[in-house]
Amino acid sequence: xxxxxxxxADNSATRSSNSHGQSNRAAxxxxxxxxxxSEPPVPxxxxxxxxxxxxSNYGGPTASYGGSSFNKPDLGRQGYGSGFQTGGGAWNxxxxxxxxxRGRREVNPFENDDASDQSFGEAENTGIxxxxxxxxPVETSGENVPPPVNTFAEIDLGDTLNQNIKRCKYVKPTxxxxxAIPISLAGRDLMACAQTGSGKTAAFCFPIISGIMRExxxxxxxxxxxxxPLALILSPTRELSCQIHDEAKKFSYQTGVKVVVAYxxxxxxxxxRELERGVDILVATPGRLVDLLxxxxxxxFSATFPKEIQRLASDFLSSYVFLAVGRVGSxxxxxxxxxEYVLESDKRSHLMDLLHAQRETxxxxxxxxxxxxxxxxxxxxxxxxxxxxxxxPATSIHGDRTQQERELALRSFKSGNTPILVATDVAARxxxxxxxxxxxNFDLPNDIDDYVHRIGRTGRAGKMGLATAFFNESxxxxxxxxxxxxxxxxxxxxxxxxxxAAKASYGGGNRNRRAGGSRFGGRDFRREGSFNKGADYYxxxxxxxxxxxxxxxxxxxxxxSAWD
DNA sequence: AAAAAAT
Numbered sequence: 001x002x003x004x005x006x007x008x009a010d011n012s013a014t015r016s017s018n019s020h021g022q023s024n025r026a027a028x029x030x031x032x033x034x035x036x037x038s039e040p041p042v043p044x045x046x047x048x049x050x051x052x053x054x055x056s057n058y059g060g061p062t063a064s065y066g067g068s069s070f071n072k073p074d075l076g077r078q079g080y081g082s083g084f085q086t087g088g089g090a091w092n093x094x095x096x097x098x099x100x101x102r103g104r105r106e107v108n109p110f111e112n113d114d115a116s117d118q119s120f121g122e123a124e125n126t127g128i129x130x131x132x133x134x135x136x137p138v139e140t141s142g143e144n145v146p147p148p149v150n151t152f153a154e155i156d157l158g159d160t161l162n163q164n165i166k167r168c169k170y171v172k173p174t175x176x177x178x179x180a181i182p183i184s185l186a187g188r189d190l191m192a193c194a195q196t197g198s199g200k201t202a203a204f205c206f207p208i209i210s211g212i213m214r215e216x217x218x219x220x221x222x223x224x225x226x227x228x229p230l231a232l233i234l235s236p237t238r239e240l241s242c243q244i245h246d247e248a249k250k251f252s253y254q255t256g257v258k259v260v261v262a263y264x265x266x267x268x269x270x271x272x273r274e275l276e277r278g279v280d281i282l283v284a285t286p287g288r289l290v291d292l293l294x295x296x297x298x299x300x301f302s303a304t305f306p307k308e309i310q311r312l313a314s315d316f317l318s319s320y321v322f323l324a325v326g327r328v329g330s331x332x333x334x335x336x337x338x339x340e341y342v343l344e345s346d347k348r349s350h351l352m353d354l355l356h357a358q359r360e361t362x363x364x365x366x367x368x369x370x371x372x373x374x375x376x377x378x379x380x381x382x383x384x385x386x387x388x389x390x391x392x393p394a395t396s397i398h399g400d401r402t403q404q405e406r407e408l409a410l411r412s413f414k415s416g417n418t419p420i421l422v423a424t425d426v427a428a429r430x431x432x433x434x435x436x437x438x439x440x441n442f443d444l445p446n447d448i449d450d451y452v453h454r455i456g457r458t459g460r461a462g463k464m465g466l467a468t469a470f471f472n473e474s475x476x477x478x479x480x481x482x483x484x485x486x487x488x489x490x491x492x493x494x495x496x497x498x499x500x501a502a503k504a505s506y507g508g509g510n511r512n513r514r515a516g517g518s519r520f521g522g523r524d525f526r527r528e529g530s531f532n533k534g535a536d537y538y539x540x541x542x543x544x545x546x547x548x549x550x551x552x553x554x555x556x557x558x559x560x561s562a563w564d
Numbered sequence: 565a566a567a568a569a570a571t
Contacts, residue, residue, distance in 0.1 A: 237568065264570050287569035294570095376566065399568060425567050446565085 109249045110167050136175050141524045142321035146186040148178040155181055157210045160255045168250055174199035176325045181207055189320035201247045209252050212280050227275040229282040238263040238285050238403060239410055240430040245283045264288045265403030322524035335459035335467050337491045342470040347442060348386055355392050368437030369413060372422045373454050375443035384422045394420035397427055428453045441469035448481035479504045
């Protein structure tokens with residue numbers, strides 16, 4: 001009998017055998033170490049790709065891997081893992097959670113939007129300031145790049161999805177959406193870099209959903225209590241997974257496309273049950289996904305993109321398009337960045353001075369939230385306690401708190417109940433919290449990338465934000481990259497910081513590793529030559545639809561954007 | 565060195 005995730009949850013003894021009774025616990029082998037000849041083609045979505053369950057069965061009697069559905073032009077290779085023919089049963093003809101979920105009433109994900117509109121006087125989803133997007137440079141590289149669109153109407157996403165887009169109050173596509181959606185709909189693989197809050201979630205969700213809806217004759221194997229998602233979205237934290245899941249639910253409302261989220265810290269049984277009811281799109285964090293996969297023996301892949309990851313990802317993307325969208329806001333003109341010299345022993349009182357002044361001047365008023373980053377989990381607890389004791393309503397989020405506590409903290413912060421959130425880097429990436437007016441780097445990170453991610457929690461979607469950092473002798477390694485970053489963003493750099501920066505660059509190696517950066521958040525590593533030993537075969541801007549001559553703006557090296 | 569991500 002074949003093992004399903006649900007079975008394994010009930011009985012771990014089933015872990016040792018598959019449908020052929022073989023022991024099959026092969027360790028994960030990274031793609032570049034594998035024998036490529038024996039490797040089946042691995043497709044992908046813009047976010048990530050996951051093979052179907054139990055890949056060891058490919059080539060077996062029931063598998064017709066590939067097949068007509070595999071290369072369908074409208075979906076390209078996104079229909080991966082669905083090439084099984086199960087004998088005429090139209091598995092997906094009744095959409096509704098992979099065909100298994102009929103009869104359950106779908107909760108309206110837009111229901112609460114009005115309520116939050118009222119309490120804050122502003123819709124969360126209309127926060128994007130489109131004027132700020134108008135001059136954003138966009139660059140594409142790769143062969144035969146499909147042209148961008150200017151409106152949602154130009155893309156045939158289907159009535160239901162279009163309706164959801166309207167319900168989300170999206171009027172026109174953001175730059176990353178304008179470029180990424182046509183590329184994805186054309187069936188091309190894509191590697192894209194754009195800040196969160198710039199519409200990236202929608203950019204990869206729309207084509208996935210519309211693709212799954214069109215894929216009417218794709219059949220997934222019908223094995224009781226086994227999940228066959230068609231798309232996988234991986235994210236680095238549990239809360240970000242939840243956020244993406246919530247968004248994806250809105251986009252897929254009444255489409256019959258079922259979105260399920262799986263992450264740690266919460267009981268696995270409920271998640272297994274959801275998966276059992278059918279899943280088209282799975283949103284997950286890595287740990288829980290591996291757990292699920294081990295229970296059912298499947299393999300996995302992921303994709304986010306610093307250079308090593310690009311290299312890894314390029315092993316399973318084919319002739320992909322690289323898309324770089326210029327920065328909006330984050331670390332640039334929309335965030336006012338300040339650095340203050342504060343001794344370790346003075347940090348608490350200094351922070352409270354700031355918070356106090358903020359309260360009086362009403363910078364933050366009733367709507368402004370303050371996010372305070374610290375380096376350690378203990379430090380987060382201690383600071384939260386200190387603030388509360390001193391009359392500042394704060395809560396905290398970090399990896400040692402239970403998932404329940406984490407989610408409660410986030411809700412409490414978002415709602416303005418506790419307008420101060422003390423956080424470790426768990427909150428640094430991707431979280432879209434409207435109305436964060438101020439980010440305080442109580443403890444600076446060692447890596448400038450982390451700094452960029454953190455301050456990117458404010459100044460989102462075209463709005464202004466403030467970022468304050470406490471700097472002292474323990475942050476010397478950050479002096480130069482920070483000074484450079486601030487200068488490039490036209491921020492005032494204190495003279496003392498410039499002196500530290502000069503000192504830091506003297507003896508030590510140049511920590512500013514990103515030679516050849518640009519005002520784009522990332523660049524196509526295929527163009528960098530190192531990997532190809534100078535054979536710059538994509539050189540010269542092949543097939544770009546970018547904005548010509550738009551380089552030379554305010555940013556040069558050392559700047560990265562939120563690759564979240 | 566720390567944080568995150570499985571139990």
